[in-house]
Amino acid sequence: MARSGETPGQIIAREEEPKDVSLPPPKAPPTSPVLAVDWVRQHLFSSVPNTLLTLLCFWLLWETVPPLIDWALIGAVWSGGDPQLCRDADGACWAFITEKHRFILFGLYPFDEQWRPRLAMALFVGTLLVSSYPPFWRPWLGLLWVAVFTSCGILMWGGVFGLTPVDNTRWGGVPLTLILAVVGLVCAFPLSILLALGRRSDLPAIRMVCVGFIELIRGVPLISVLFMASVMFPLFLPEGVTIDKLLRAQVGIILFTAAYLAEAVRGGLQSIPRGQFEAADAMGLSYWKKTLLIILPQALKVAIPPIVNQFISMFKDTSLVIIIGLFDLLTTAKTALADPPWRAFYIESYLFAAMIYWAFCFFMSRYSQYLERRLETGHKRS
Amino acid sequence: MQQSLGQPAKRSAWWNDARVRGVLSQVFVLGGIGLLVWYLVSNTLANLETRSIATGFGFLEREAGFAVSESPIPYSAADTYYRVLVVGILNTLKVSIVGIALATLFGTLAGVARLSSNWLVAKFATIYVEGLRNIPILLQLFFWYTVITQTLPGPRQAFNPMPGVFLSNRGLQYAEPVWDPTYGLMAGALAVGIIGAWALGRWAHKRQERTGRLFPTFRVGAALILGLPVLAYVLGGAPTELDVPALKGFNFRGGGTVTPEFAALLVGLVLYTGTYIAEIVRGGILSVSHGQTEAGLALGLSRGLVMRLILLPQALRVIIPPLTSQYLNLTKNSSLAVAIGFPDLVSVANTSINQTGQAVEGIAIIMAVYLTVSLSISAFMNWYNRKIALQGVR
Structure with missing residues (x-):
């Protein structure tokens, strides 16, 4: 109340002032658009062009929604392994999905053993959910991941504990997509940190090597990297040594992702104010201590949302392995259509695969927005 | 390192010298x-x-021996690998350029629509953006390709929405004007019109700065750009001969064609990249504070002028850098053409690799071309970005 330097008399004089001003009579409070009519008027019919647009939208809805419901729900065939039933019906053939969903989800994995990829996937997704909650970001989470990776590997490959061995050429569907994406991220991440640090290094040779790698990979499409992995890797290796197709694709994806992640990490590094580097130097910390204890913990926090975004786009990009002949989710959805009696039901097949991709990506993009809000601690340099 | 007064500093061991370490680590790497x-x-x-x-x-000099389904330049299976690679590059450039133009248009529309005060329009745009950007582009390409080839009728039952235009599962066939020297004249007139309009704009701008008088640049410029080619067309004798596609056997002959592969690739790329551009445009517009609009209106500017003179220049500064990377993404994603059989660079290079076994050279060519295209697009967009950036700040 009382400002410093004012005598009590002055304060009283100031507070008495408004008495001389005649206040306007109070107005009725503004009507808030709580009523449905007000809301409709404000949001749909506020002007002539707006009204026209609204009518156009209503017409579009009228043209698309009823036929869509007819197709997807009313006229649809839900079960029964007979494609003829579907061909006679007007609507969607969800029977195709009931018939083929095991193949689309798990690919060529032996039918009787498919509880194994199912369990592995449940473990995997469960751990992903657990690790999406920031307070759980503790050392035990790393151990949990090691355990989950090991048990997923045992489940998928088999060969121990009385599980029938399954060669990784028979892996497919959602587990393969998840493996390619998550292993890609986990392996690319350390590499990307090294690349980002190298790009900001004072040593010209190291900087040039890192910039060259990052810009080369970012300048070419993923397909060309995958082609390189599939046709050139066998040439690179000494005679007699072969590596399987899955590993080659995985290496290609790791190298590709590392270049993009490196840019996300570099963004984080650049957001650290200079003073942090100088303070660490003044403390006499060595380069690696400075980087590991001071810079990276702050930089990675800033870089997490872009890293999640990168993970989303990598998750979608794993679908490109269809071109080098791996059975990921998209390939199985496409291959399920090769069965002649079911060939006509491509919309159902692609829609099914698209919904799985969509659910994963939508969840992750919402998650990245949540993280961005949560990690925002006001240290951003503006 | 502690150093007390009066005593010479103790030299540390040479392997602890930062410079020696730097050189050594570089040598090792x-x-x-x-x-x-x-x-x-x-x-x-x-x-x-x-x-x-x-x-x-x-191998570039040898005969390729395989045909491609579409080519902007004359090509036959008897031509060399060099020529088929050029065909691939041209096809990649064709789909990228058309795709970038359409995706910019479409994405801008969707981005503005998401900010619309009309609730329905905003929801439509949101469903489009959130729906399509979370589905892999390759899946979308397969979907569109299958839709085009399976739902459209065969050439004999082709849709014929207007004379000379046929829509079937072989693509879109349309009547094309037969080449006439008048068209060359029209192209020249168009170029003159564009240069004239540009010069006029500069002159009008200078005059406005000097005297304050406005000049109807837009109307006169449009008249120049549209009017001169029309004039050339009339002066050239108004040729009307058309090459109309006709059903011969199982397919159409003559006229121009949009193949199903090209159409599917274009639709997929435009819809997918459009979602990203929509978000960039929306972010750019939201980044300009509302006070700017109000200040513009308070100065008495019309809504159109506020948009053109106040909002757009500020929003563009935010929009251009991420837009550049979307253009690059579209160009790189056009390489997915190989999955639906459009003969782009990756597709023809892949066939060449399979035939010759020269994987190293083939992949080097692919990478070199994409690097060149990427660097050119970034160079152009960086130039444009510098042009619209705040002058004198930095």
């Missing part, structure tokens, strides 16, 4: 990379020798 490269190259050479695969770019 370079040496390691050099060893790795040497190992890979020697392996590759040995492997190539045992498989008796030739090296070098000599």
